[in-house]
Amino acid sequence: MAHLLIVDDDANTLASLARAFRMAGHEATVCDNAARALDLVKSQPFDLMLSDVVMPGKDGLTLLEDVRGLGIALPVVMISGQANIEMAIRATRLGAVDFLEKPLSTDKLLLTVDNVLKLKRLEEENRDLRQRVGKHEIVYTGETMRRVMAQVDRVAASESRVCILGETGTGKELIARALHERSPRREGPFVTLNCAAVPGELIESELFGHEKGSFTGAASRHAGKFEQANHGTLFLDEIGDMPVVMQAKLLRVLEERQVERVGGDRTIPVDVRVIVATHRNLEELVRKGGFREDLYHRLYVFPLTLPPLRERAEDIPALVQHFAAQVAAQNGWKAKAFEPEVIVELQRYPWPGNARELRNVVERLLLLADGPVDRAAMRVALPHSAIEGPAVAESGAGFEGPLAERVGAFEREQILGELKRHNQRMTDTAKSLGLERSHLYKKCQALGIDLRALRKVAEG
Numbered sequence: 001m002a003h004l005l006i007v008d009d010d011a012n013t014l015a016s017l018a019r020a021f022r023m024a025g026h027e028a029t030v031c032d033n034a035a036r037a038l039d040l041v042k043s044q045p046f047d048l049m050l051s052d053v054v055m056p057g058k059d060g061l062t063l064l065e066d067v068r069g070l071g072i073a074l075p076v077v078m079i080s081g082q083a084n085i086e087m088a089i090r091a092t093r094l095g096a097v098d099f100l101e102k103p104l105s106t107d108k109l110l111l112t113v114d115n116v117l118k119l120k121r122l123e124e125e126n127r128d129l130r131q132r133v134g135k136h137e138i139v140y141t142g143e144t145m146r147r148v149m150a151q152v153d154r155v156a157a158s159e160s161r162v163c164i165l166g167e168t169g170t171g172k173e174l175i176a177r178a179l180h181e182r183s184p185r186r187e188g189p190f191v192t193l194n195c196a197a198v199p200g201e202l203i204e205s206e207l208f209g210h211e212k213g214s215f216t217g218a219a220s221r222h223a224g225k226f227e228q229a230n231h232g233t234l235f236l237d238e239i240g241d242m243p244v245v246m247q248a249k250l251l252r253v254l255e256e257r258q259v260e261r262v263g264g265d266r267t268i269p270v271d272v273r274v275i276v277a278t279h280r281n282l283e284e285l286v287r288k289g290g291f292r293e294d295l296y297h298r299l300y301v302f303p304l305t306l307p308p309l310r311e312r313a314e315d316i317p318a319l320v321q322h323f324a325a326q327v328a329a330q331n332g333w334k335a336k337a338f339e340p341e342v343i344v345e346l347q348r349y350p351w352p353g354n355a356r357e358l359r360n361v362v363e364r365l366l367l368l369a370d371g372p373v374d375r376a377a378m379r380v381a382l383p384h385s386a387i388e389g390p391a392v393a394e395s396g397a398g399f400e401g402p403l404a405e406r407v408g409a410f411e412r413e414q415i416l417g418e419l420k421r422h423n424q425r426m427t428d429t430a431k432s433l434g435l436e437r438s439h440l441y442k443k444c445q446a447l448g449i450d451l452r453a454l455r456k457v458a459e460g
Contacts, residue, residue, distance in 0.1 A: 001025050001026055002027070002047035002048060003026070003027045003029070003046050003047050004026055004029070004046065004047065004048050004049070004050060004113070005028075005029050005037065005040060005041065005046045005048070005050070006018060006021075006028055006029070006030045006049075006050045006051075007031045007032075007033075007034065007037040007050070007052060007055075007063065008030075008051070008052040008055070008079075009032050009033065009052065009055040009056055010052070011032070013052070014030040014031075015030075017030075017050065017104075020106050020109070020110065021110075024110055029046070033055060033057060034055060034058035034060065034062065034066075035057065035058055037049070037051070037063055038063060038066050038067070041070070041072060041074060042072075046074060047075070047117060047120065048074070048075045048076070048113060048116055048117060048120070049067070049074055049075070049076045049077070050076075050077050050079065050113075051063055051076060051077075051078055051079070052079055052080060053078055053079070053080035053082070053087060053091070054080060054081070054082055060078055061087070061090060061091060061094060064076050064078065064091065064094045064096060065094050068094060075097045075116050075119075075120050076095065076096050076097060077096065077098045077099075077100060077113070077116060078091045078096045078098070078099045078100070079100045079101070079102060080099075080102060081101070081102035081103075097116050097119070098112055098116065100112065136174055136177050136178075138171065138178060139315065139319050140312070140315045141314060141318045142314035144311060144312045144315075145307070145312055145315060148175075148304070148305075148306060148307070149178075151304055152175060152178055152179060152182065155179065155302050155304070156178070156180075156182035156183045157182070157183060157184065159273055160301050160302045161274055161275065161298070161299055161300075161301040162179060162275045162276075162304055163239075163276050163278070163299050163300045163301070163302070163303050164275065164276070164277035164278075164304050164305075165277070165278065165279075165303055165306065166277075166305060166306030166307070167306075167308050167354055168279045168354065168356070168436075168439050168442075169353045169354030169355055169356035169357060169439075170306040170309070170355060171354075171355055172277035173192065173235065173237060173277070175277075175304065175306060176190075176192075176233070176275045177190060177235075179233070180232070180233040180235075180273075180275075183233070183273070185231065185233055188230075188231040188232025189228060189229050189233075190233050190235065191225050191228045191229035191232065191233070191235070192234075192235045193207065193234070193235070193236055193237065194237045194238055195237065195238045195239055195241050195242040196241035196438070200243045200246070203243065203246050204246060204249065205218075205222065205224065205262050206224060206225060207224050207225050207246075207249075207250070207253075207259075208224040208226060208253070208259045208260065208261055209221070209223045209224030209259070209261040209262070209264075210222050210224075210261050210262035210263055210264075211261050211262065211263035212263075213263065214261070214262045214264075215262065218262075218263070221261075222261075224261065226253065226259045226270045226272055227259065229272045230271055230272060231271050231272075233272070233274075233275060234272045234273070234274050234275070235275050235276075236275070236276045237276075237277050237278075238277065238278055238279070238280075239276040239277065239278050239282075239299065240278035240282055240285055240290075240291060241278075244289075244290065244291070244292065247291065247292045247295045248292065248295075250295065251298060253270075254295075254298050255298075257271065257272075258270060274299070276299050283296075308351070308354055309351040309354040309357075309358060310350045310351050310407070313347040316346050316347045316358070317343050317347075319355060319358055320338060320343060320358070320362055321338075323358065323359045323362040323363070324336065324338070324362050324366060326359075327363045327366055328366065333366060336366055336371070336372060336373055337372045337373070338365075338372070338373045339372055339373060339374050339375070341374075341375060342365075342373050342374060342375060342377075345378055345382075346361075349382060350407065352411045352414065352415075352433065352435070352443070353433060353434045353435045353439070356434065356435075357433065358434075360434035361381050361382060361434055364380075364381040365377050365378070365381045368380050368381060408447060411443065411447060412448075412449065415433070415440070415443060415444065415449060416449065416454075418432050418433055419449075419454060426440060426441070426451075
């Protein structure tokens with residue numbers, strides 16, 4: 001089903017076209033003037049616009065020009081009862097995909113629309129494939145990740161639920177996508193939801209969908225992530241942040257394999273493989289009552305732990321090359337070489353933000369370096385203590401205790417130093433560390449950094 005916008009100043013034409021499209025299974029919105037049509041295009045997505053040329057006020061060709069001026073990639077079919085060669089040529093030059101003359105043949109019109117929609121889907125698939133080339137590649141050379149990928153290959157072909165564990169930025173979504181693409185469900189959809197990024201009051205609607213009018217703002221029916229992922233894979237990232245009340249509803253769906261939309265009165269069967277991920281300790285959450293034990297046992301079938309980047313430094317040269325090529329291609333830049341001592345310094349750095357932080361640093365290095373990336377660019381791109389004091393990262397000087405405690409102490413020192421350097425500004429501090437702002441807050445909480453106290457000290 002496609003959502004079509006029909007623009008024509010003739011009420012009979014609007015009614016007949018809308019009826020024909022709805023009978024063919026499409027959703028049709030009608031509009032009798034170009035100004036209102038432009039407002040509709042700005043406010044909601046359509047799959048295709050069918051517009052008359054000659055209308056009072058702004059004509060259809062001007063409407064087409066305005067739509068293209070907004071940068072909206074909406075296929076447009078023009079229709080007219082006063083067609084001529086010049087009009088058709090102008091419409092084509094403005095980006096119309098077809099030009100039809102009135103009176104319209106319903107069969108020809110439906111065929112035209114079907115062909116345009118097929119072409120649109122092919123273009124979207126090609127664009128998606130181009131964007132995905134290299135974007136979802138898992139880059140490694142060392143034995144640590146080889147063992148992880150061997151586990152991925154082993155479990156991918158099954159229907160077992162996988163729980164991916166690891167720090168933020170270690171590539172949990174990449175692994176989930178690899179599990180999907182190596183599974184029998186590879187031809188089905190791969191749908192993701194970050195449980196930490198959706199407000200608690202909206203997560204039920206996101207997962208299970210809602211009916212029109214079921215709550216304020218529900219202007220139309222919405223299919224949830226489970227329905228979208230039918231016959232494919234649903235990846236629930238940061239499952240440890242899902243509200244407890246939603247955990248009970250998720251458990252029921254996993255057991256019954258059917259969902260009910262918010263405001264709905266019928267159940268919808270779903271065939272979905274669920275993969276989850278978290279950077280949190282689920283066992284600890286269960287003990288503290290923050291995660292349901294029955295749901296834990298449903299999801300924790302095959303745990304797959306991803307190593308942090310500091311434990312796979314042998315992969316950093318290949319990752320740097322991969323990220324550099326990716327960033328250069330996206331920005332149309334020329335490739336730049338990295339001097340060997342720069343790679344060595346990058347391997348010494350502990351990477352609290354993992355591969356995501358490394359990619360951000362590589363992008364900063366490419367921006368800063370006029371020629372080959374050297375230590376001068378490094379001094380600006382990375383926190384100064386990471387370069388001036390590599391012995392800390394090598395030998396652990398100044399830190400005692402188990403490795404996890406030493407890493408935590410090092411991260412705490414780095415964050416406190418950057419907070420001070422940026423006058424407690426979280427946004428600037430997060431950027432300098434290559435972290436997302438929300439992740440920096442979580443890091444501070446986990447490391448016992450009292451942000452309010454720091455601000456009081458700075459203000460006093």
